[in-house]
Amino acid sequence: MPERDGVHTVLEQDGVRLTIEGAVATVALVRPEKRNAQSPAMWRALAQAGRSLPGAVRLVVLRGEGRSFSAGLDRQAFTPEGFDGEPSFLDLARSDDAALDAVIAEYQEAFTWWRRPDLISVAAVQGHAIGAGLQLALACDLRIVAEDVQFAMRETGLGLVPDLTGTHPLVSLVGYARALEICATGRFVRADEAERTGLANLVVPEAELESAVGDLTTALLAAPRDAVVETKALLQGAVTRSYEEQRTAERAAQARRLRDLAGLGD
Incomplete structure (x- = not known):
C-alpha cells in the first residue's frame, strides 16, 4: 500500500480506507456518492480494519467523506434481490435461528472493536448519521460533530430494531426514556440536543471539524499510554x-x- 507524507494506507476496500500515521489510525468511509451508505461488504471491511491495526496505534479517528457521515444501510438491502453475493433480507428470514444469529453477529463485528481497552476512538460526524450510521458513531468512545449533524435511528419505522450494537451506548449516553423516544419516533437529533444530552462531546462549525479532531487527538495522546x-x-x-x-x-x-513507574512491574 502507498505511503504519503508519513501516512501509510493499510487497507482500501468496499468503501473503507484505513490509514496509519504514527500512533493515529484513520478509518474513512469512502462512498460519498452514496452518502457512505453501508452494506455487508463494508461491514466486513470495517471489521478487517480493526484486525489490521498495528500495535503502536493508540487512537482511531472515524470519518465519512463527503457531505454525510453515513446515511445508514444502503437501500439495496431492502430490495428482493439484496446485494450481489449476499443473502437478502428474505433469505435471512428463512434461515434457522442459529444461522440467522451467526449472520447478524458477523455484521456486528464491524461495530464492536472501537471500544477496545488499548485504544481511544473518535468519530468525526457531519451531515447525516442515520440508522447504521448513528450506530457506527455510537460504537466509538467519543464524538465530535459538525453543526449540521442530523442523527436518527430509523430502524423501528422500517419494522426492524437497531441491532448493530447501538442500543447499549445510546441508553448509557442519553438515558432510557430519551433513547426509547429517539428510536420509536425515528426523529432527527440535531447538534444542540446532541451536545446537551451527551450524544456529542463537542459541536463545532463544519469547517472546523478536522482541526477540532486534530486538537483532541493531540490532547488524548499527551498522557502515557498505560x-x-x-x-x-x-x-x-x-x-x-x-x-x-x-x-x-x-x-x-x-x-x-505505581509499581510500573517505579520499575517494579512484571
Whole structure:
C-alpha cells in the first residue's frame, strides 16, 4: 500500500480506507456518492480494519467523506434481490435461528472493536448519521460533530430494531426514556440536543471539524499510554460495578501504575 507524507494506507476496500500515521489510525468511509451508505461488504471491511491495526496505534479517528457521515444501510438491502453475493433480507428470514444469529453477529463485528481497552476512538460526524450510521458513531468512545449533524435511528419505522450494537451506548449516553423516544419516533437529533444530552462531546462549525479532531487527538495522546488504558478500563467497568467494587478496582489499578513507574512491574 502507498505511503504519503508519513501516512501509510493499510487497507482500501468496499468503501473503507484505513490509514496509519504514527500512533493515529484513520478509518474513512469512502462512498460519498452514496452518502457512505453501508452494506455487508463494508461491514466486513470495517471489521478487517480493526484486525489490521498495528500495535503502536493508540487512537482511531472515524470519518465519512463527503457531505454525510453515513446515511445508514444502503437501500439495496431492502430490495428482493439484496446485494450481489449476499443473502437478502428474505433469505435471512428463512434461515434457522442459529444461522440467522451467526449472520447478524458477523455484521456486528464491524461495530464492536472501537471500544477496545488499548485504544481511544473518535468519530468525526457531519451531515447525516442515520440508522447504521448513528450506530457506527455510537460504537466509538467519543464524538465530535459538525453543526449540521442530523442523527436518527430509523430502524423501528422500517419494522426492524437497531441491532448493530447501538442500543447499549445510546441508553448509557442519553438515558432510557430519551433513547426509547429517539428510536420509536425515528426523529432527527440535531447538534444542540446532541451536545446537551451527551450524544456529542463537542459541536463545532463544519469547517472546523478536522482541526477540532486534530486538537483532541493531540490532547488524548499527551498522557502515557498505560495510564490511559487503565483509566479507560476503570471508567468502562464503573457502569456495572458497585461503589465498593469500583473503589477496589481503583486501588488495584493505581498499585499497578505505581509499581510500573517505579520499575517494579512484571
